Amino acid sequence: MMRLISILILACAAFLFAEPKLSVAVTLAPYAKIVQEIAGENADVVTLVPPNANPHLFEPKPNTLRAFSKASLYLSDGSGLDKAWRPRFMGVNKNVRIVDISQGVSWMKGEAHEHAHHDAHEEEHHAHKHVHEHAHEHGEELDPHIWNSPRMAIVIASNVCSALVELDAVHAGVYRTNLEKFSKRLSDLDVKFTEATKALSEDRRTFIVFHPSYGYLARDYGLKQIAVEMHGKEPKPRDMQKLVHIAKEHQVKTVFVQPQFSRRAAESLSREIQAKIVSIDPLAFDFEQELQKFISAISEGSK
Numbered sequence: 001m002m003r004l005i006s007i008l009i010l011a012c013a014a015f016l017f018a019e020p021k022l023s024v025a026v027t028l029a030p031y032a033k034i035v036q037e038i039a040g041e042n043a044d045v046v047t048l049v050p051p052n053a054n055p056h057l058f059e060p061k062p063n064t065l066r067a068f069s070k071a072s073l074y075l076s077d078g079s080g081l082d083k084a085w086r087p088r089f090m091g092v093n094k095n096v097r098i099v100d101i102s103q104g105v106s107w108m109k110g111e112a113h114e115h116a117h118h119d120a121h122e123e124e125h126h127a128h129k130h131v132h133e134h135a136h137e138h139g140e141e142l143d144p145h146i147w148n149s150p151r152m153a154i155v156i157a158s159n160v161c162s163a164l165v166e167l168d169a170v171h172a173g174v175y176r177t178n179l180e181k182f183s184k185r186l187s188d189l190d191v192k193f194t195e196a197t198k199a200l201s202e203d204r205r206t207f208i209v210f211h212p213s214y215g216y217l218a219r220d221y222g223l224k225q226i227a228v229e230m231h232g233k234e235p236k237p238r239d240m241q242k243l244v245h246i247a248k249e250h251q252v253k254t255v256f257v258q259p260q261f262s263r264r265a266a267e268s269l270s271r272e273i274q275a276k277i278v279s280i281d282p283l284a285f286d287f288e289q290e291l292q293k294f295i296s297a298i299s300e301g302s303k
Contacts, residue, residue, distance in 0.1 A: 021041075021042060021043055021044050022039065022042060022043040022044070022072055022073060022164070022167060022168055023043070023044050023046060023070050023071045023072050023073070024039065024043045024044070024045050024046065024071065024072070024073045024074075024075060024164075025045075025046040025047075025048060025067075025068050025071040025073065025074045025075070025089075025096070026045060026046070026047055026048065026074075026075050027047075027048050027049055027055070027076070027077060027081060027082050028047065028048075028049050028055065028077075028147075028283055029047055029049075029051060029283055029284060029285040029287075030147040030148075030153075030283065030284070030285065030287040031047075031075060031077065031101070031147065031156070031160075032045045032047045032285060033285050033286060033287060033288075034147070034153070034156060034157050034160050034182070035075065035160055035164075037157070037178060037181075037182040038157060038160055038161050038164060038175050038178045038179050038182060039164055039171075039175065039178070040174060040178055042164075042168065042171050042174065042175075043164070046064070046067045046068055046070075046071055048060065048064055048068065048082070048085075048089065049283075050064075051283070051285075052259050052260055052281075052283075053260070054260050054261075055081055055144075055283070056081075056232065058085060059085070060085050060088050060089065065088065065089065065092050066092075068089045068092060068093055068096075069092040069093045070093075071093060071096050072096065072097060072167065073096065073097050073099065073163065073164075073167055074089075074093075074096045074097065074098045074099070075099055075101045075160060075163060076098055076099070076100050076101065076102075077100075077101060077102050077144060077146065077156075078100040078101070078102035078103075078105070078142075079102070079107075079141075079142040079143070079144035079146070080141060080142055080144075081144040097167065099159075099163040099166075100159075101156050101159040101160055101163065102146065102155075102156070102159070103155075103159050104155045104158075104159070105146050105152055105155055105156070106152075107142050107143070107146075108142070108143040108215050108216060108219065109141075109142065109143060110141035110142055110143050110144075143212075143215050143216065145212075145213045145214065145215060145216060145282060146216055147287055148213055148214050148216055148217050148282055148287065148291065149216035149217045149219070149220045149221075150186045150187075150189040150190040150193060150220075150291065151190055151216075151220050152216050152220070153186050153287070154183050154186045154187065154190070157179055157182055157183055157186065158179065158183070160179075161175050161176060161178075161179040185288065186288075189288065189291060189292070192295060193217075193220075193221050193291075193295055194221065196295050196298065196299050197221040197222055197223060197298075199299070200223075200298070200299075203250060203251050204250075204251060204253070205222060205223050205224055205250075206223070206224040206225075206226060206246075206247075206250035206251075206252050207223060207224070207225060207226070207252065207254050207255075207256065207298060208226045208227075208228060208243070208247060208252050208254070208255045208256065208266075208269065208275070209225060209226075209227060209228070209255070209256040209257075209258070209280075210227065210228045210229055210256070210257050210258055210261045210262075210263070210265070210266045211227060211228075211229055211258055211260065211261050211282070212225055212227035212229075213258065213282035213283075214256075214282065214294070217291075217294070223298070224250070226243070226246060226247070226252075228243065228255075228265050228266050228269060229261065229265075234262060234264065234265040235265055240265070240268070240269065243269060244269065244272050244273060247269065247272075247273045247275070248273055252273060252275055253275050253276060254275055254276050254278055254297050254298060254300075255269055255270045255273075255275045255276070255277055255278070256278050256279075256280050256294070256297070257277060257278070257279050257280070258279075258280060258281060258282055258283075259279070259281055260281075260283065263277075276297070276300075278293070278294075278297040280293055280294055280297075
C-alpha cells in the first residue's frame with residue numbers, strides 16, 4: 001500500500017513540476033507540421049484554419065479563438081493571408097508574441113496573376129516576380145503558398161527554429177537537432193524535384209491546377225502553372241476554350257484538383273484534353289507526402 005502511495009506522490013510531483021509546454025499558433029496545417037517536426041513534444045500547436053477550409057473565406061470559430069487565447073507564440077507567414085481575421089485573434093490574446101517566419105522568402109504576387117486568360121508568356125512573366133515590399137506598399141496580395149516549394153519550406157523551418165529557440169532557450173539543442181533532420185528531408189526532396197524536372201522536355205513542363213497553389217514550386221523548378229479558376233470562381237465558357245487551347249499547345253497530361261474547391265471544371269477540362277485527374281491537397285498537414293505525390297504525377301504524365 002505504501003509503495004502505491006509513493007508512486008502516486010511521485011507521479012503528482014512530476015505533473016506539478018513538469019515544464020509547461022509552449023503553445024504555438026499557426027495559420028495553416030503545413031506550418032503546424034513544421035512546428036511539430038522542430039519542437040517535438042515541447043510544444044502544443046494551435047492551427048487557426050481547419051482542414052479542407054478555404055483560407056480566403058475563413059471565419060474563426062469560438063473554440064479556435066479560445067485555443068488561441070492561450071498561445072504564447074503566433075507564427076505569421078507574412079503574406080497578409082490573415083489580415084482579415086487577425087484582429088479577432090489579437091482581441092482575445094493581446095500578449096501573444098508574433099513572429100514573421102517568412103524572412104528570406106522570395107515572394108511572388110498573388111493568384112490574380114496566374115490564370116488561363118493570360119497567354120503563356122504573360123503568365124510566366126508574372127509568376128517570376130519577387131515583389132514582397134512592392135506588394136505590401138501597394139496593398140496587393142502576396143501568393144501565400146510558400147511551403148509548397150521544398151526550397152522555401154527549408155527557409156520557413158529555419159525561421160520557426162529561431163523563433164522557438166528565442167522563446168525557449170532551454171530546449172535550443174533539441175530544436176536545432178530536429179531542424180537539421182527535417183531540413184535534410186526537405187533537401188532530399190529538393191534534389192528529387194530538381195532531377196525529375198530536369199528530365200522533362202520543354203513542352204512537358206506545364207501543369208494545370210484548379211487553384212494556383214504551386215507558383216513557388218513552378219518558379220523554383222522551371223515548371224509552368226496554369227489555374228482553372230478565375231478569381232475563385234469556375235471559368236466561363238470563353239475562358240475554358242482558351243484553357244483548352246493552352247493545355248493542348250503545351251501537351252498537358254495532368255490536371256490537379258484540390259479538396260477545398262469544386263472538381264467540375266477541372267474534370268470537364270481533363271476530358272476535353274484527355275488528361276489524368278490527380279487529387280492533391282496543398283493545405284495538407286503532411287505537405288511532404290503531397291509534394292511527393294505531385295512530382296510522381298508530373299513525372300508519370302511526361303511519359
